[in-house]
Amino acid sequence: MKLSKWGFLSGVFLWWFPLIGPAISGLIIAWTTRRNPESVGNALITSVVMSTITSLLAIYVIKIPLLGNLLSTFVIIMNVLGSALCMGLAYYVVRRTMITYATPEGAHIEFHTDSLDEARERISSMFGNTCSEPKYELHEDKVNGTMECLGKEIKYEITKELDGYRVVVNIET
CATH class of the missing domain: 1.10.1240 (Methyltransferase, Methionine Synthase (B12-binding Domains); Chain A, domain 1)
Incomplete structure (x- = not known):
């Protein structure tokens, strides 16, 4: 820390x-x-x-x-x-708080949720039905997901923090 x-x-x-x-x-x-x-x-x-x-x-x-x-x-x-x-x-x-900012490579979004289901639901609601099914990589302490929406690659990472989950979404152009 x-x-x-x-x-x-x-x-x-x-x-x-x-x-x-x-x-x-x-x-x-x-x-x-x-x-x-x-x-x-x-x-x-x-x-x-x-x-x-x-x-x-x-x-x-x-x-x-x-x-x-x-x-x-x-x-x-x-x-x-x-x-x-x-x-x-x-x-x-x-x-x-949801934090969003633009980078030269795309956009970066950070937020916290109470459960994994809520994290997946919020990610899918951001992009609607325009995305492919996500591909998941499971690690010991986090879940990485990748999906494609309207030609843009969206990567997200869900990690456990205290009593909730931290979600970091990167939208690459």
Whole structure:
């Protein structure tokens, strides 16, 4: 797992704003990693590091006599809620987003599904009835498929991730 530098940097600069900072950090982590185990891991690392730093600052450095222990208690509660929000958004955004972009060779589509049947159904619904029957290659941890639609070769790969499947479709021109 590679730590997302933009996600971590967003945590460093935004974690000081309760709930809003962790939410934005979770969104940035989800958009920069695009994979479920990595996005949740990055969110966990960022949350633990930034929660530790802000909690230590609130307990040992910042002293406001009128608030007493209320400030440190408030910071710890906000850090727990912010960490949960950051990890939840990092997971949810990756699970529910379809990413599509054009390349010089064609198009690239990524999305997540709950089952293999749903993955096959979404792929076939993208191209309608204009495609040939897919040819499958079964591997230990993934399924590769190839089909032809209107003279274009469509390759897709389905891999298991956490509690769902990641589907990567490449349309070659």
